[in-house]
Amino acid sequence: MIIEATGLRKDFTVRRKVGRFRREKHVVSAVDGVDLAIGRGEILGYIGPNGAGKSTTLKMLTGVLTPSAGRARVCGLEPVAQRVTLARRIGVVFGQRSQLWWDLPLAESFSLLRHIYKVPAADHAARLKRCTALLGLDEFAQTPVRQLSLGQRMRGELTAALLHGPEVLFLDEPTIGLDVLSKQAVREFLAEVHAAGEATIVLTTHDLADIEKLCRRLVVIDHGRVVHDGSLDELHARYGSRREIVADLDAAWPGLTLPGAQVTAVENDGRRVRLALDGATAGEVVAALAQAVPLRDLSVQEPEIEDVIARLYRRD
Amino acid sequence: MPRASWALITAGFRRYATYRQATFAGTFTNIVFGFLRCYIMLSVAASAGGLLRGYDSAQLVTYVWLGQGMLAVVNMWVPLDIAERVRTGDVVTDLFRPINPLWTYLWTDIGRAGFAMLTRFTVPIAAGLVFFEMHLPRNPLTYALVVLSIVAAAVVGFGGRYLIGLTAFWLLDTRGAVAAWGMLSTVGSGLYFPLTVLPEWLRVVLWVGTPFPSLLQATADIAVGRGDPLLILAGQVFWAVVLLALCGAVQRRATRKLVVQGG
Amino acid sequence: MADLGVYLHIVRAQIRSQTQYRMSFAIDLAASTLISALDIATVFVLFSVSGGLGGFGGPAVLLIAGLSALAFAIADAVFGNAERLRELVRSGGFDALLLRPLSALAQLLAVNFAPRRVGRVVQGMVVYGLGLAVADIDWNPARVLLAVVTPLTGAVMFGCLFIIGATVAFWWVESGEVANAFTYGGRDFTSYPLTMYGGGFFGRFFAFGIGFAFVAYLPALALLDRPDPMGVPDWLRWCSPLTAMIAVLAATALWRVGIRHYRSTGS
Numbered sequence: 001m002i003i004e005a006t007g008l009r010k011d012f013t014v015r016r017k018v019g020r021f022r023r024e025k026h027v028v029s030a031v032d033g034v035d036l037a038i039g040r041g042e043i044l045g046y047i048g049p050n051g052a053g054k055s056t057t058l059k060m061l062t063g064v065l066t067p068s069a070g071r072a073r074v075c076g077l078e079p080v081a082q083r084v085t086l087a088r089r090i091g092v093v094f095g096q097r098s099q100l101w102w103d104l105p106l107a108e109s110f111s112l113l114r115h116i117y118k119v120p121a122a123d124h125a126a127r128l129k130r131c132t133a134l135l136g137l138d139e140f141a142q143t144p145v146r147q148l149s150l151g152q153r154m155r156g157e158l159t160a161a162l163l164h165g166p167e168v169l170f171l172d173e174p175t176i177g178l179d180v181l182s183k184q185a186v187r188e189f190l191a192e193v194h195a196a197g198e199a200t201i202v203l204t205t206h207d208l209a210d211i212e213k214l215c216r217r218l219v220v221i222d223h224g225r226v227v228h229d230g231s232l233d234e235l236h237a238r239y240g241s242r243r244e245i246v247a248d249l250d251a252a253w254p255g256l257t258l259p260g261a262q263v264t265a266v267e268n269d270g271r272r273v274r275l276a277l278d279g280a281t282a283g284e285v286v287a288a289l290a291q292a293v294p295l296r297d298l299s300v301q302e303p304e305i306e307d308v309i310a311r312l313y314r315r316d
Numbered sequence: 317m318p319r320a321s322w323a324l325i326t327a328g329f330r331r332y333a334t335y336r337q338a339t340f341a342g343t344f345t346n347i348v349f350g351f352l353r354c355y356i357m358l359s360v361a362a363s364a365g366g367l368l369r370g371y372d373s374a375q376l377v378t379y380v381w382l383g384q385g386m387l388a389v390v391n392m393w394v395p396l397d398i399a400e401r402v403r404t405g406d407v408v409t410d411l412f413r414p415i416n417p418l419w420t421y422l423w424t425d426i427g428r429a430g431f432a433m434l435t436r437f438t439v440p441i442a443a444g445l446v447f448f449e450m451h452l453p454r455n456p457l458t459y460a461l462v463v464l465s466i467v468a469a470a471v472v473g474f475g476g477r478y479l480i481g482l483t484a485f486w487l488l489d490t491r492g493a494v495a496a497w498g499m500l501s502t503v504g505s506g507l508y509f510p511l512t513v514l515p516e517w518l519r520v521v522l523w524v525g526t527p528f529p530s531l532l533q534a535t536a537d538i539a540v541g542r543g544d545p546l547l548i549l550a551g552q553v554f555w556a557v558v559l560l561a562l563c564g565a566v567q568r569r570a571t572r573k574l575v576v577q578g579g
Numbered sequence: 580m581a582d583l584g585v586y587l588h589i590v591r592a593q594i595r596s597q598t599q600y601r602m603s604f605a606i607d608l609a610a611s612t613l614i615s616a617l618d619i620a621t622v623f624v625l626f627s628v629s630g631g632l633g634g635f636g637g638p639a640v641l642l643i644a645g646l647s648a649l650a651f652a653i654a655d656a657v658f659g660n661a662e663r664l665r666e667l668v669r670s671g672g673f674d675a676l677l678l679r680p681l682s683a684l685a686q687l688l689a690v691n692f693a694p695r696r697v698g699r700v701v702q703g704m705v706v707y708g709l710g711l712a713v714a715d716i717d718w719n720p721a722r723v724l725l726a727v728v729t730p731l732t733g734a735v736m737f738g739c740l741f742i743i744g745a746t747v748a749f750w751w752v753e754s755g756e757v758a759n760a761f762t763y764g765g766r767d768f769t770s771y772p773l774t775m776y777g778g779g780f781f782g783r784f785f786a787f788g789i790g791f792a793f794v795a796y797l798p799a800l801a802l803l804d805r806p807d808p809m810g811v812p813d814w815l816r817w818c819s820p821l822t823a824m825i826a827v828l829a830a831t832a833l834w835r836v837g838i839r840h841y842r843s844t845g846s
Binding site for chain 3: 012059062063064065066080083084085087092094096097098099101102103104110115116117118137141207
Binding site: 335337341342345347348349351352353355356359363364365368369457491492495496498499502503508509513514548558 | 600602603606607609610613614617619624625627628629630632633634751753754755756757759760761764767768771774775776779781782785821
């Protein structure tokens with residue numbers, strides 16, 4: 001396991017105003033006993049609603065925050081105590097916090113990072129060349145970072161995080177606020193990095209397309225606790241997101257009940273019916289339907305991940 | 317209009333009343349510097365035979381603590397955000413509102429100064445009273461004059477900073493102007509040492525030719541009974557009016573520039 | 580200090596990015612230098628009132644003011660940018676420093692290095708040099724060493740105060756001005772002979788509680804071979820390196836505890 005966490009917790013003390021002058025201390029657990037085991041080469045989506053504790057977990061794994069309780073190991077190191085050693089072996093992109101030098105051209109930030117991470121010149125050049133090709137950095141490498149668009153800057157940040165050849169790449173909202181093309185570029189780049197087997201990738205995101213395109217495994221966190229750990233399919237299965245059959249009929253729907261399926265909606269003056277699969281296969285339901293009513297058209301709709309996540313978030 | 321200005325004053329007051337921790341930190345620092353300057357001045361007076369160019373010990377104590385107390389009231393080291401609004405172009409919306417931004421800023425700043433009077437003025441003065449022998453004016457009228465003089469000082473402080481802020485219409489970078497104002501107002505106001513220690517010609521230049529002594533030294537001199545208090549107050553009011561008039565004139569030119577050149 | 584080269588790279592990058600806007604940089608440099616000239620000038624304006632300060636004549640006053648000015652200027656140039664920590668803690672930007680394989684404190688100083696502050700160091704050197712030249716010092720190897728080391732130990736003490744003042748931000752972000760009372764206040768305090776503050780609590784606390792007596796006053800007495808009129812034992816005049824070491828221990832201990840209280844808010 002390249003990342004391990006057991007009972008990881010982070011408490012924050014918050015002072016709330018009570019009445020006019022009194023303040024009360026409250027302890028809030030932003031992360032409340034998270035267990036994680038991530039193997040080398042995995043690509044994992046760490047998702048959850050705002051304030052669920054995603055960033056806090058990442059900050060504890062990268063040595064930025066000291067955990068209140070529990071244990072974390074990344075690359076076999078203890079993040080806070082061995083922060084400096086660990087920093088050489090991981091790459092981090094926190095969407096809102098830049099690693100780059102604001103007033104200097106992008107290229108100069110890269111060469112500074114080479115010194116900071118003590119990367120051999122040849123390795124640095126090779127990695128930079130690859131990133132430049134994949135992300136199209138050439139156009140703006142000589143532009144001061146403050147003049148870059150958000151999409152360009154994010155490409156710079158990704159490069160900056162990879163130049164020292166990290167074993168783990170932590171990404172906190174890498175696509176937030178980006179235009180469609182840049183999002184696409186970032187996703188393709190990450191898929192490529194993952195396919196090359198270079199780094200284990202952990203990313204938090206609100207963008208469901210990121211999850212669908214990139215993440216084999218999802219860890220969902222809510223109120224500081226892990227509520228799901230598994231594949232996307234398992235998530236669908238568990239949270240009752242079902243495939244749906246939409247049937248257009250030649251006559252009005254007679255109001256049947258079919259075994260292993262549930263009518264979720266009747267539309268178009270009774271000429272369209274939606275059935276959610278609930279145990280039966282699509283084939284069985286279609287066969288049963290064809291026998292009972294005159295069918296004009298049929299389609300099977302896959303569940304939207306948005307719905308799954310939304311349902312998950314609504315659960316309190 | 318009076319209603320609007322009162323609303324602006326209370327808004328300024330309220331806004332600064334929310335910065336409790338910063339107020340505490342600032343007051344603490346004023347008190348530390350009060351102790352420091354007080355001991356230094358008293359020692360200088362002692363080695364000069366009891367009088368520092370005419371100020372006795374009790375008068376020096378009053379001068380030092382009034383200076384520390386008024387520092388946050390006249391706020392001469394903290395630029396107004398008008399320069400920033402000029403730089404970002406937000407000032408356009410200010411200029412074309414029905415109320416002249418000069419007055420908006422003035423009343424808001426008076427509200428701020430009012431809050432500073434209640435906290436950052438009174439606490440250091442109290443510290444001075446507790447730990448040192450302060451000269452207290454006998455004549456009740458003097459207290460009234462001191463209050464008027466502080467109001468005038470706050471307006472002078474505002475006028476100077478507003479004028480510096482307006483330079484942003486012509487200068488790309490106002491830091492030079494801000495630094496020059498900060499430096500001149502620090503020495504010229506008598507914060508570091510009473511202006512009487514300076515050579516006579518320099519004193520005359522400062523009092524007659526600049527608004528700086530109106531920021532602190534004028535009030536201190538009224539409080540300790542040096543010079544004609546009414547004349548000193550009249551001088552402060554003169555500078556307050558001159559600076560506000562100058563602000564108005566410069567702002568009109570800036571508005572014209574904005575209209576003609578489109579910012 | 581194997582990483583020294585890396586920090587030099589960072590400092591050079593910082594200088595490049597700050598001097599990009601030549602005019603602004605020139606203004607900043609001039610302002611920063613003139614403002615500190617004002618502090619030194621104040622000492623001499625007050626000196627001129629009676630031709631002495633706290634029982635000391637011109638050469639001693641110049642030596643003390645010069646030592647204080649140089650020590651503070653060095654500290655300000657190297658450690659003064661620690662003040663930026665407040666901003667970084669408020670915005671969460673401190674994260675970026677923790678994610679690099681370098682000391683967070685050293686990066687804080689290197690990344691925010693402000694070349695404009697160097698003007699003050701030159702100024703401090705001039706005043707201190709004048710002080711050494713004017714004072715009637717009976718030179719021997721120990722005094723030569725003391726004369727060289729004292730601005731550095733003073734700078735270390737001020738530097739520790741800058742760091743301690745900044746570290747407080749981990750618990751209390753709005754503490755800015757409180758730190759000023761001890762850094763800038765300390766500079767003012769150390770510019771004058773200790774005898775001016777009398778024997779009260781304030782003077783004692785600043786002089787020995789915080790250790791400001793060891794920045795300029797006591798070492799200056801050692802250089803001049805004069806006893807302290809208030810009866811401070813003679814051997815204490817040579818103890819500045821020791822107090823600087825204590826300050827370093829205190830500052831690093833506080834920093835270590837503080838960094839664990841970093842909350843990384845802002846996103």
